[in-house]
Amino acid sequence: MGRGINRLKQHIAQIKGNVSSCPKATKIDQIKCRNSLLDNRNKKKGKVDENESLRAQVNIRSSENETITIDDDLMEDSFGSIKAKRSFGPMDRWAYECAIPFHAFEKDSFKIMLEAVGQFGRGAPPPSRYEMGETYLKKEVERTINLLTPYKDEWKSNGCSIMTDALSDRKRRSIMNLCVNSKMGTIFLSSKESSDEAHTREHIHEYVESCIKEVGPKNVVRIVTGNASNNMGAAKLLKEKRQTIFWTSCATHTLNLRHEGIGGLPRLRNTVKGKAAYDMVVKATFLTGVALCLMVFTPLVKVLRMVDADRKSSMGFVYSEIQNVKEEIIIALGNNKKAYEPIMDIISKKMKGRLDTPLHLMAYLLNPYYLFKNPEIQNDIDVTDAIVDFVDTIYPGDHSLQNHIVMVELPVYMGIQENFSREIAIKGCDVNYDKFDPCNIF
Structure with a gap:
């Protein structure tokens, strides 16, 4: 735009060389434009001189003038x-x-x-402010979009999850974020300020729906949200419109709620203040309570760390690990039903419909680390029900494909036949190390 204005001024000022002269320009207009062009030229020369002066002050090989x-x-x-x-x-x-x-x-x-x-x-x-805010910024946006191409290809190949989040910034503005997670990792998709809008289930559903359309409905496997009632309502609306997409709660948020519930049990809750704190900690009963807390919360925190880490997806592990946590707590409490039953009730209540969905159970079954160690898990009634619900959700109405998966493909895997029976496959699934990924085994 700057060059266009300069050419226009040259045209009015009747400065020959780059443009034709304006025959209608008055003397006053010509003088104004000539002065303006001269001022701009002097400003540029002054800027150059100023920059040279600034550069002259810099000597990185000198230890004088407050250099570090x-x-x-x-x-x-x-x-x-x-x-x-x-x-x-x-x-x-x-x-x-x-x-x-x-x-x-x-x-x-x-x-x-x-x-x-x-x-x-x-x-x-x-670089100038204009270049940083326009030219280079547009190039960087274009470069970033190109960097996302492999992620989008992964979405099409193996599907992805859309994750929602809400927060308040330092200015107390309410902000909603949407991210997309796949095997390649998590990327930010969009952000929306919703300070003036109530976070109703309709509002959340509308925002998530826009993201589904952007990513592609066929590429989205599940939606992940928090456990608030408005998110639950949005999930209900989603199931009505997008019947082939799963909804699950955020595992980290669900486990934190579980810990909060367990921590509120009378045997584990003991709040003291002031001088009473000292009197409490020197008592043997306090130390017994600490030991009890450690026995209960140590296995719980291990699962929380697993789902909250970015090393690998926890979808195929979280259901089984929670079952293992139950067994560890029962053993730690000496099989005392009166001691462990309230804890088991809270774990089951917080898991229900959140971490025991057909998607979680199917991921558990399709994780050879568990199936190869205990083939009997395929006979669990919850797992068999999840298989039917899963294929019915992913391939609605396609009974031929559903039957082929359930009657042909799954029996080969669950029976550890063909390539699944090879020693390299069995040995490769024997240890659940940080980089173990069930999707890369076969």
Whole structure:
């Protein structure tokens, strides 16, 4: 736009060379435009002189004028061997003035930027505000979109999950986020400020529905939300419209609610204040209570850490691990039904309809780490019901394909036949290490 304005001013000022002269321009108009062009030229020259003056103040090889000397060992760890000590001059002052987070200097992109400046040499021109806000920003957006191509291909190949989240920022604005998770990882999709709108089930459903359309209904396997009543209502609306998409609660949120419920039991809850705290901790009963808490919460926290980690998907593990937690707690409490029954009731109540859905049970069955160790899990009535519900949801009305999966493909796997019976397959599923992924075994 700037060049167009300059050409227009040259046209009115009747400056020959780049444009034709305006025959209708008055003397006053010509003088105004000539003065404006002259002012712009002087401003540019002044800017160049100012930049040269600023550059003249920088001497990274000097230790004067408040420069910071960088330690050899620190620089060697970050950038390789350094022959002589150097100082970064006014770089620190720029960072402080612009409130640059200190961890930004540890980014690889910052190191690459320094290398680019160094390769350019003295007098490297900084980008303008326009370039940063328009030209380069558009290029970066385009680059980011291209980086997402493999993720979108994965969505089409193996499906994905849409995850919702709501939070309040420092200004108390209510913000809703949507992310997409797949085997390749989680990416941010969109964000929406909803401070002026009630987070009703209709509002949440409408937002999630827009995301489903953007990702592609055929690519979405499930929706993950919190456990609030409005999310539950949105899930009901989703099931009515999108019958081939599963809804599940956030595993981390569900487990936290479970811990909160168990922590509220009379035997585990004991709040003391002030001087009473000292009197309490020196009593043997307090130490007994601490031991009880450790016995109950240690296995519970292990599952929470598993689902809250980013190392791998927990979908195929969470159901079985919760069953293992129940057994560990029962044994830790000496098979005392009066002691463990309230805990079991809370675990079952919090799991119901959240972490024991057909999707969770099917993922549990299709995890060879569990099936190969205990083939009897295929005879569990909950698992067999989940198989039917799962194929009916994924392939509604396609009875031929449903029958083929249930009667032909699944029996080969559950009977550990063909490739599943090979020693390499069985040994590969023997240990549940951090990188173990049931989807990559066969």
